[in-house]
Amino acid sequence: MTAPDRVCVGAIAGSFGVRGEVRLKSFCAEPEAIADYAPLFTEDGGRSFDITLTGAVKGGFAARLSGVTSKEAADALRGTSLFADRARLPSLPDDEFYHADLIGLAVVDTGGVEIGRVRAVLNHGAGDLLEVLGPGLKAPVLLPFTRAVVPTVDLAGGRLITDPPEGLIE
Structure with a gap:
């Protein structure tokens, strides 16, 4: 279970080279800023890493993580x-x-x-989509996350208000 005061900022895509570097995917608006937010934690909070970006690679960065010193690690x-x-x-x-x-x-x-709850936020290149699942829905609904379709986001109230296009939600 992730601590509620933590946000996912990236993922390790695998090793890079033979000296313990990793290929790092950044989910940050400014990708290289991921190193500024260290220490970064695993989802369960069991491990933390300081990060040094060592170069750009396809789809992300090569990076050195504290405590990771071998390709196997x-x-x-x-x-x-x-x-x-x-x-x-x-x-x-x-x-x-x-x-x-x-x-x-x-x-x-x-x-x-209430239509349902946001299960995931997806982005396939054309903007964010909210995956909504609810008891009255036959299948998950993908709601475009735009001001027109979701005019109100009330984080304090734990809800968002949607004005979906005709026929989107049956």
Whole structure:
């Protein structure tokens, strides 16, 4: 279970070279800023790493993690998500949100009827989509995360209000 005050900022894609470096994917708006948010933690908080970026590689960076000194140790971390303390991350403008803050929010329509909850935030290149799952839905609904479709995000109230296009939610 991830500590609620941590946000996923990247993932280890595997080893790079033979000296314990890793291939690092950054999920940060400014990819190289991932090193500024260290120490980074595993999802369970059991391990933490200081990070030194050593170069750019396809899809990310080559990086040295504290305590990782062999190719085998780097290989063992493949697929590990890395989390930063929220306090180390920059504040966001009012119209931007960390994905972690959106997951789990109730999704209600403009009449106040709950449709479901945000299960995931997806991005396939054309903007963010909220995957919404609820008891009245036959299948998950992908809701475009735009101001027109989701005019209100109320983090304090634990909900967002949607005005979905006609026919999107049956």
